[in-house]
Amino acid sequence: MLLSPLPVSFYSQTVFAVARQLLGARLVRALNGDRLTGYIIETEAYAGESDLACHARAGRTPRTEVMYGPPGHAYIYFIYGMHWMLNCVAEAEGAPTAVLIRALLPIEGLDQMARGRITKRPQLWTDGPAKLCKTLAIDGRLNGVDLTRPDGPLWIEPGQAIPDYQVIYGPRVGIENVPEPWRSQPWRYRVDLKNSPFPTHPQGTPAER
DNA sequence: AGCACGATTAACT
């Protein structure tokens, strides 16, 4: 069976629905003729100009331009002087919302992912938003790419359905200086790996974060 | 033009 990328209609939902339903989907990075893929296990929703944790709080700028564009494109930004972060633009064109991809379970392309980090467990290569970008060779050159195209460098396919009882909700992380109520909104979504549909991992489950 | 800080990570004590 040939899996098609998730369509624009998927990303056109509310940013919260997109963040929730991306859990269990499969992120695909086409690189050097190989597929580097992983199940998405953690996301966060960033809800536009009124959300003071969202970059779009600054309005339409060169940096946030992609978020104002059509849904289903990648918003990739540089932070802390060294890290790249991957987001999926959601909702209608003109609505600057996006979903941060925070963690993956690696599936395909482990050999290529392993370059320079051979001694660690694969799960630890993609258990943070900056780590997964580095592992899948995702950087600013991919900012704005259409995630609904199967012939591009990056897309997302359907994967494992994650029922509600396997989802952990909580506040977004790394936004301690953002005022309430935004700081505490439960807009982080994570698969509870203790009750997950994924194959048992021989090395055990990663630490909760 | 200058400055404070950030949707993080790894390497410390």
Add this chain to the structure above:
DNA sequence: GTTAATCGTGCTC
């Protein structure tokens, strides 16, 4: 638990 690394962005002067 604490902190350095490192630079683009947006805000103030």
